[in-house]
Amino acid sequence: MIEFSSVTKRFPDGTVAVDALDLTLATGELTVLVGPSGCGKTTSLRMINRLDEASAGTIAIDGVDIRQHPVTELRRGIGYVMQHSGLFPHRTIGDNIATVPRLLGWDKKRVAARVDELIETVGLERDMAKRYPHQLSGGQQQRVGVARALAADPPIMLMDEPFAAVDPIVRKRLQDEFLALQARLGKTIVFVTHDIDEAIRLGDRIAVFGEGGRLAQFATPNELLAAPKSDFVVDFLGAEPQLKRLSLLPVSAAATIEAPLIATGATAAEATSAADTAATDWVLVVDGERRILGWHRVADYAADTARAPESFDAVVGAGDTLRAALGALVISPLGVVARVDADGRFGGLLAQSSLHRALS
Numbered sequence: 001m002i003e004f005s006s007v008t009k010r011f012p013d014g015t016v017a018v019d020a021l022d023l024t025l026a027t028g029e030l031t032v033l034v035g036p037s038g039c040g041k042t043t044s045l046r047m048i049n050r051l052d053e054a055s056a057g058t059i060a061i062d063g064v065d066i067r068q069h070p071v072t073e074l075r076r077g078i079g080y081v082m083q084h085s086g087l088f089p090h091r092t093i094g095d096n097i098a099t100v101p102r103l104l105g106w107d108k109k110r111v112a113a114r115v116d117e118l119i120e121t122v123g124l125e126r127d128m129a130k131r132y133p134h135q136l137s138g139g140q141q142q143r144v145g146v147a148r149a150l151a152a153d154p155p156i157m158l159m160d161e162p163f164a165a166v167d168p169i170v171r172k173r174l175q176d177e178f179l180a181l182q183a184r185l186g187k188t189i190v191f192v193t194h195d196i197d198e199a200i201r202l203g204d205r206i207a208v209f210g211e212g213g214r215l216a217q218f219a220t221p222n223e224l225l226a227a228p229k230s231d232f233v234v235d236f237l238g239a240e241p242q243l244k245r246l247s248l249l250p251v252s253a254a255a256t257i258e259a260p261l262i263a264t265g266a267t268a269a270e271a272t273s274a275a276d277t278a279a280t281d282w283v284l285v286v287d288g289e290r291r292i293l294g295w296h297r298v299a300d301y302a303a304d305t306a307r308a309p310e311s312f313d314a315v316v317g318a319g320d321t322l323r324a325a326l327g328a329l330v331i332s333p334l335g336v337v338a339r340v341d342a343d344g345r346f347g348g349l350l351a352q353s354s355l356h357r358a359l360s
C-alpha cells in the first residue's frame with residue numbers, strides 16, 4: 001500500500017505542483033494518475049521514489065515513511081519506466097535490462113538467465129539482447145523499458161506515460177500485453193497518463209488530477225464514468241461516457257431475457273408456444289448441442305415447418321464486452337443478441353433492456 005497524506009510539492013520558484021494530496025494506492029492494483037498537462041501527475045509519481053522530495057506531508061509504503069530508509073534501498077523495491085523508454089543508448093538491450101541486477105551484485109549466470117527470461121516476458125526475440133536501443137522500434141524500446149524495470153522483480157512499478165510515444169495501434173497492443181502481464185505478476189503499479197481512454201482501459205482505480213495539483217476524484221473506472229463528481233471530471237472523461245462504461249463491462253454482467261428456442265423439427269404448436277412465452281413473433285432454432293441454426297417468424301414456420309431458417313449472426317462470446325454486444329445489437333434484425341460459449345453453444349439472449357439494466 002502506498003499512502004499519500006497531505007502531500008504538497010512546492011518547487012523553489014513557488015510553483016505548487018501537488019497540493020495537499022491524500023491518496024491510498026492498494027497493493028497489487030494498477031492505479032492510474034490522469035489529468036491535463038501540468039497538473040502534478042509526474043511530480044506525484046517521482047515523489048514515491050524520491051526523485052522529487054515532498055515539501056510537506058508524508059508518503060508511506062506499507063505503513064513506513066519512505067524517508068526512513070536510504071534512497072538506494074527504497075529504489076531497489078521500485079521499478080521505474082520512463083516516458084520514451086529512457087534506455088542507455090550506448091548499452092545493448094541485454095545490458096540495459098541487466099542494470100539493476102548488476103547493481104545488486106547478482107552473479108553473471110543469474111543476470112544472463114534473468115535477461116533471457118525478461119526478453120521473452122515482454123514479447124521480444126532473444127537475439128535482440130545484442131542490439132542497441134536505436135536498432136529497435138519505438139514499441140520494442142518501450143518493451144525493453146518495462147523489462148528493465150521488472151529486472152529485480154520489484155513489488156512496485158512506477159510508469160510515466162510509458163506508451164505515449166508510439167502510434168495508437170502499437171499502443172493498444174502494448175496495453176493489452178501489459179494487462180496480461182500484470183494479471184500474472186500482480187504488481188502494485190502507479191501509472192501516469194494524460195489519456196483518459198488509456199486510464200479507463202488499464203486502471204483498477206483512477207485518480208483524476210485537476211488544475212493546481214489537486215485531486216478531483218479517485219474511483220474505479222466504472223464509478224468514475226457512472227458518477228463523475230464535478231463538471232471538470234465530466235469534461236475530462238469526454239464524449240460517450242456510457243459507451244465507455246459498456247466497454248468495461250463483460251457480457252456476463254448483463255441479465256438475459258426469455259429466449260424463444262425450438263429444436264430442429266419442432267412442431268408449429270411448439271414454436272407458437274415458445275414465442276408466446278417469450279412474447280415474440282419469432283423463434284430461434286438450435287441443434288442438439290444448443291448451437292444456433294437460425295430463426296423463423298412463427299407465422300412463416302406455422303405455414304411451412306420444413307422451410308430453411310433465416311441466418312442469425314448477432315452473436316457475442318462470453319468474454320466479449322457489452323460494447324461488442326451493443327455493436328451486434330444495432331444490426332440484429334430481431335433486436336436481440338445471443339451469447340454463446342467457446343464451443344458456440346447458446347448461453348442466453350440480450351436485448352437493449354439488458355444493457356440498460358447493466359448500466360443502471
Ligand SMILES: Nc1ncnc2c1ncn2[C@@H]1O[C@H](COP(=O)(O)OP(=O)(O)OP(=O)(O)O)[C@@H](O)[C@H]1O
Binds near residue numbers: 038
Ligand atoms: N523542477 C521544477 N521546477 C519548477 N516547476 C516544476 C518543476 N517540475 C515541474 N514543475 C511544474 O509543476 C507542475 C506539475 O508538473 P508535472 O510534471 O508534475 O505535471 P504533469 O501532470 O505530469 O504534466 P505532463 O502531463 O505535462 O507531464 C507544472 O506546472 C510544472 O511546470
